[in-house]
Amino acid sequence: MLEVRNLKKTFKLSKKQQKISKTKDKIKVAVADVSFQAERGEILGILGANGAGKTTTLRMLASILKPEAGQVLFEGKDIYQDLSAYRKRIGFLTSELKLEEFFTPNYLFDFFAKLYDMSQEETQERKQKLFEKFGIDQFAEVKVADLSTGMKQKVSLVISIVNDPDVIIFDEPTNGLDIITEKIVVDFLLELREQGKCIIISTHIFSLIEKICDRVVMIIDGKAVKEDSLENIMAGQSLEDSFFTIYQEMGGNMNG
Amino acid sequence: MDRIIAVMKKEFFRFFHDKRMLFSSVLLPGVMIYVMYSIIGQAGASQRNVEDDYQTVAYGINVPASLQPAFESMNIQFETDITDIVEMKQKVEDKEVDLILAFSQDFDAQVAVYDSMTATQPAPQVEVFYNSSRTESSKAYAAVTSVLSQYESSMINKFDVNGNTDNKYDLASDKDSTAQLFSMLFPMLLLTFVFSGCMALAPEAIAGEKERGTITTILVTPIRQTELAIGKIVSLSVMSILSAISSFIATVLSLPKLIQGDGVDNISANVYSVTDYLVIFFVLISSVIVIISVISIISAYAKSVKEAGTLVTPLMIIVMLIGLTAMFDGAAKSEIYWYFIPLFNSVQSMLQVFSFDIHIVPVIVTIVSNIVYGGIFAVVLAKMFQSERIMYSK
Ligand SMILES: Nc1ncnc2c1ncn2[C@@H]1O[C@H](COP(=O)(O)OP(=O)(O)OP(=O)(O)O)[C@@H](O)[C@H]1O
Numbered sequence: 001m002l003e004v005r006n007l008k009k010t011f012k013l014s015k016k017q018q019k020i021s022k023t024k025d026k027i028k029v030a031v032a033d034v035s036f037q038a039e040r041g042e043i044l045g046i047l048g049a050n051g052a053g054k055t056t057t058l059r060m061l062a063s064i065l066k067p068e069a070g071q072v073l074f075e076g077k078d079i080y081q082d083l084s085a086y087r088k089r090i091g092f093l094t095s096e097l098k099l100e101e102f103f104t105p106n107y108l109f110d111f112f113a114k115l116y117d118m119s120q121e122e123t124q125e126r127k128q129k130l131f132e133k134f135g136i137d138q139f140a141e142v143k144v145a146d147l148s149t150g151m152k153q154k155v156s157l158v159i160s161i162v163n164d165p166d167v168i169i170f171d172e173p174t175n176g177l178d179i180i181t182e183k184i185v186v187d188f189l190l191e192l193r194e195q196g197k198c199i200i201i202s203t204h205i206f207s208l209i210e211k212i213c214d215r216v217v218m219i220i221d222g223k224a225v226k227e228d229s230l231e232n233i234m235a236g237q238s239l240e241d242s243f244f245t246i247y248q249e250m251g252g253n254m255n256g
Numbered sequence: 257m258d259r260i261i262a263v264m265k266k267e268f269f270r271f272f273h274d275k276r277m278l279f280s281s282v283l284l285p286g287v288m289i290y291v292m293y294s295i296i297g298q299a300g301a302s303q304r305n306v307e308d309d310y311q312t313v314a315y316g317i318n319v320p321a322s323l324q325p326a327f328e329s330m331n332i333q334f335e336t337d338i339t340d341i342v343e344m345k346q347k348v349e350d351k352e353v354d355l356i357l358a359f360s361q362d363f364d365a366q367v368a369v370y371d372s373m374t375a376t377q378p379a380p381q382v383e384v385f386y387n388s389s390r391t392e393s394s395k396a397y398a399a400v401t402s403v404l405s406q407y408e409s410s411m412i413n414k415f416d417v418n419g420n421t422d423n424k425y426d427l428a429s430d431k432d433s434t435a436q437l438f439s440m441l442f443p444m445l446l447l448t449f450v451f452s453g454c455m456a457l458a459p460e461a462i463a464g465e466k467e468r469g470t471i472t473t474i475l476v477t478p479i480r481q482t483e484l485a486i487g488k489i490v491s492l493s494v495m496s497i498l499s500a501i502s503s504f505i506a507t508v509l510s511l512p513k514l515i516q517g518d519g520v521d522n523i524s525a526n527v528y529s530v531t532d533y534l535v536i537f538f539v540l541i542s543s544v545i546v547i548i549s550v551i552s553i554i555s556a557y558a559k560s561v562k563e564a565g566t567l568v569t570p571l572m573i574i575v576m577l578i579g580l581t582a583m584f585d586g587a588a589k590s591e592i593y594w595y596f597i598p599l600f601n602s603v604q605s606m607l608q609v610f611s612f613d614i615h616i617v618p619v620i621v622t623i624v625s626n627i628v629y630g631g632i633f634a635v636v637l638a639k640m641f642q643s644e645r646i647m648y649s650k
């Protein structure tokens with residue numbers, strides 16, 4: 001359903017950034033070469049260390065960063081051929097997202113539905129369904145500021161799939177969450193897989209991948225070094241062990 | 257179009273339901289201006305006013321009989337314990353006594369024989385000591401010296417200057433006095449208040465969106481960057497205009513209070529016509545569009561609301577300086593090219609209105625060019641929303 005071919009992305013570094021990252025290079029290669037494929041009804045996990053290029057890759061999938069080389073194909077067509085049509089069919093959740101505290105879940109849902117050109121009936125129907133499923137309905141009129149962390153996260157998740165997308169892209173969906181909220185997110189993802197969505201998540205947490213992912217793409221220093229089913233990648237070991245085996249094979253530096 | 261409206265509605269919703277924001281951006285500036293001006297006016301008034309039935313306390317030395325009735329009618333009460341002049345001066349310095357009136361001996365007689373053309377000796381003397389740090393003393397001094405100089409001129413009357421008390425010699429009309437004060441102060445005040453209104457709104461609406469990451473969530477929807485930029489700028493402009501109107505109304509309402517103590521009776525905001533106010537209003541709106549779009553651009557560049565605030569502050573000083581140019585010029589520029597300079601043109605147009613010298617072409621040039629600048633800045637803002645470097649910089 002979604003095919004990624006040889007994505008590449010570099011960033012020009014400002015003088016300040018050069019100093020911070022202690023480099024003389026004017027250019028930072030964030031993603032060097034990433035290819036993979038994701039299908040309906042599966043959860044694809046993008047696994048990589050800090051700075052491996054996960055966020056940059058997902059942003060290119062979400063069409064908010066333009067790849068410097070390579071292509072993202074959706075149902076066989078380059079996504080930039082009809083960007084608006086593509087955007088109607090994806091959902092993207094960044095780990096940094098903090099909803100505007102002033103608004104209620106109800107208001108935010110309606111707002112985003114309008115940005116997706118959804119009709120009133122369509123919006124109401126979908127809102128009712130999602131709010132009920134995730135227990136948001138009692139809190140629909142409570143300001144985000146007054147919601148618990150778990151409820152906030154649930155609202156963020158629901159907001160990111162207002163448009164009933166076919167492709168769902170989540171960057172570090174469980175980062176910084178407590179065990180209960182994490183469980184909520186995991187159940188949410190499994191539920192979406194059940195519905196036949198194509199789900200792509202990024203994470204550096206081995207256990208999350210072991211728990212929910214069907215296939216894994218390993219990224220090391222901006223390169224996709226391995227793409228396979230979870231079983232094949234693990235090959236009898238724990239995911240952690242097989243990751244570090246591959247990591248060392250690829251010349252990864254364990255001393256930072 | 258629907259998406260632009262959705263973006264605008266969200267801003268309005270927030271604006272009208274967030275009591276704190278509404279208070280700080282609309283109500284507070286207005287109330288503050290009103291209270292500030294009223295207090296300043298009150299303070300000025302009480303400082304300068306002397307009770308109507310106040311009795312001036314004075315020492316009189318050799319006060320001639322001819323002047324006694326005049327002094328009595330001025331409510332001057334002479335102390336009887338005339339002592340050493342040094343002691344008496346001390347009393348004035350200590351504000352226990354308002355005046356010392358010291359005439360030379362046999363004043364009337366000496367004056368009668370004195371002829372300035374033939375005299376070999378100095379003229380008879382009157383010395384009036386007073387204390388300017390005491391309002392009552394200064395007032396009495398002014399009154400006494402004016403009586404004395406009238407008395408002097410009546411004795412050697414050869415001609416009168418402005419002698420007809422029924423005539424109004426100061427021909428400054430209500431309009432002119434008002435014009436002077438308004439044209440000096442108002443452009444700066446209005447621009448500053450408009451700016452602070454904008455500053456309370458735009459950083460939150462744009463840099464805040466960036467800081468929270470919600471702008472990413474908005475930009476992955478099919479919305480176009482131009483739609484987002486227009487929606488933000490239009491709604492922010494409308495809100496800032498509300499804030500500007502509040503400041504404007506407060507200024508007009510409190511102006512009489514501000515100037516009541518100044519001894520200036522002939523100033524009133526009523527001398528301006530509805531057309532004048534409308535011109536001001538439209539010039540203000542066009543200025544708001546320029547200011548809000550510039551602050552929006554700065555906010556889009558900033559990574560956080562706080563950074564946006566820091567970056568916008570120097571601009572506020574520039575805008576105040578532009579407003580101040582009204583004080584130096586006094587009259588509006590006549591060359592048309594000045595009216596193409598954003599914000600400076602607003603100041604010039606306001607000067608025209610306040611000094612009753614409206615020329616329609618420069619005013620229209622002002623309004624239209626400011627709106628065009630706003631449009632250009634909106635395009636820049638949309639480009640910034642498109643720019644990966646700006647939106648997703650590290
Ligand atoms: N806008 C940018 N300008 C400069 N360098 C950038 C920019 N965005 C990312 N980078 C750099 O590119 C590399 C990859 O970043 P990216 O955020 O994609 O990594 P990540 O795998 O998501 O890491 P993390 O686990 O920390 O989220 C990092 O070294 C990062 O510093």
Ligand SMILES: [Mg+2]
Pocket residue numbers: 054055056171
């Ligand atoms: Mg990341």
